[in-house]
Amino acid sequence: MAKTITTRYDVAEHLRTPEDMAAYLEACLEEAHGDAAFIAKALGDIARAKGMSQVARDAGLSRESLYKALSGERTPGFDTILKVIGALGLKLHAEAIPVSRAKAQQDALRAKS
DSSP: OOOOOOOOOOGGGGOOSHHHHHHHHHHHHHHHTTOHHHHHHHHHHHHHHHOHHHHHHHHTOOHHHHHHHTSSSSOOOHHHHHHHHHHTTOOOOOOOOOHHHHHHHHHHHHHHO
């Protein structure tokens, strides 16, 4: 039987359009359940797809600090997140959620603490 050769999956290779990037971030926001480092990692994936050096320039950050901020190992400041989102050509929006779902999310966050 022939050996199966696998390669590491890199989502950044599949984020080709601004719509792909926005859909990916939206899905990550849904799945994060309050985990800011998870969102930072998702933004890092999108930044790598777009080109980390260009995103860093557009956000007014050094490439090294951008890599660190979006590594998923730390939680960057909200000002950094806003700069990166703008540099990626994305925007945040707010949407009201049903009360029962909001309570479930709050309970899940309290359980993590």
